[in-house]
Structure formats: structure tokens, C-alpha cells
Amino acid sequence: MNTTIEELERQLYIAKKVEREKNRNKKFLCVCGSKHRIRDCKIIHTYWYADSHSDWSKGELKIICPETYIRNRVMFEVRPEIEKGKRWAYSYNPLLQFSKEYKGLFNEVINDYGKEDGAYENNYYFDRNQDEFNIKIGEEFQY
Numbered sequence: 001m002n003t004t005i006e007e008l009e010r011q012l013y014i015a016k017k018v019e020r021e022k023n024r025n026k027k028f029l030c031v032c033g034s035k036h037r038i039r040d041c042k043i044i045h046t047y048w049y050a051d052s053h054s055d056w057s058k059g060e061l062k063i064i065c066p067e068t069y070i071r072n073r074v075m076f077e078v079r080p081e082i083e084k085g086k087r088w089a090y091s092y093n094p095l096l097q098f099s100k101e102y103k104g105l106f107n108e109v110i111n112d113y114g115k116e117d118g119a120y121e122n123n124y125y126f127d128r129n130q131d132e133f134n135i136k137i138g139e140e141f142q143y
């Protein structure tokens with residue numbers, strides 16, 4: 001079969017679109033006790049000002065419960081078996097992977113520059129269900 005690059009790119013584009021829809025419909029267990037779909041929730045991305053960089057740095061992700069409005073702070077356990085120097089590398093950092101793949105799938109992304117003060121609870125659901133959310137620690141990514 002003679003498959004052109006253009007045809008492969010078209011197939012990849014469609015596959016990514018299908019994957020995106022599937023991911024938007026995934027549910028997580030909220031701290032309120034109910035499960036919500038990613039697409040039905042808003043997410044806050046906090047930023048903090050680092051004087052040493054004279055710039056805003058990305059902070060935490062907090063998903064707002066659509067029923068109670070309490071925030072779910074997206075948490076991943078620190079893994080002592082991963083050496084410190086590697087923890088900020090994409091392939092060793094579950095929060096970076098989650099942020100890249102899922103942040104844009106929420107109903108709305110709210111960027112918060114230091115004003116966020118809503119009540120929140122830590123939520124380890126994504127950490128405990130890494131396979132379901134395609135988080136792969138320690139695998140090298142080419143793209």
C-alpha cells in the first residue's frame with residue numbers, strides 16, 4: 001500500500017481528535033463524593049511570582065466542583081525513588097503530563113495570578129489512576 005505523509009498526517013489528526021473527545025468524557029472522583037466529567041468542570045491554574053526569575057511560574061491545578069464549588073487540588077505523591085534532578089523532566093513528572101494532556105479539555109481554564117483563595121481539598125484520584133489518564137512515569141517521549 002502506498003501511503004503518503006499527507007494521508008498519515010490526516011489519520012493522525014483524526015485519531016487525536018477522537019482521543020481528545022474520549023478524554024473530555026473521562027470522569028474523576030471529586031472530593032464532594034460524586035464523579036464528574038472533565039468537560040463539565042472548570043479548572044484553575046495558579047501562577048506564582050518568582051523574583052529570582054522576574055517572571056510568573058506555573059503553580060497548581062485546582063478543579064472546581066460543578067456542584068459544591070469546592071476546589072480539588074490535583075495532587076501527585078512525591079516518589080523518592082526518582083532522583084531529584086529528574087523530577088521536573090516531563091517524562092518523570094505526572095503533573096506536567098496531566099496538565100499538558102488534560103488542562104485544555106476542561107470547560108474553562110482560569111489563570112490565577114495569586115488571587116485564588118477558595119477552599120480546597122487535595123485530590124489524589126489522578127495519581128491513583130494513572131493508567132486511566134495515560135500518565136507514564138519514566139518513559140522517554142520523543143514528542
Ligand SMILES: [Zn+2]
Nearest residue numbers: 030032065066
Ligand atoms: Zn464535586
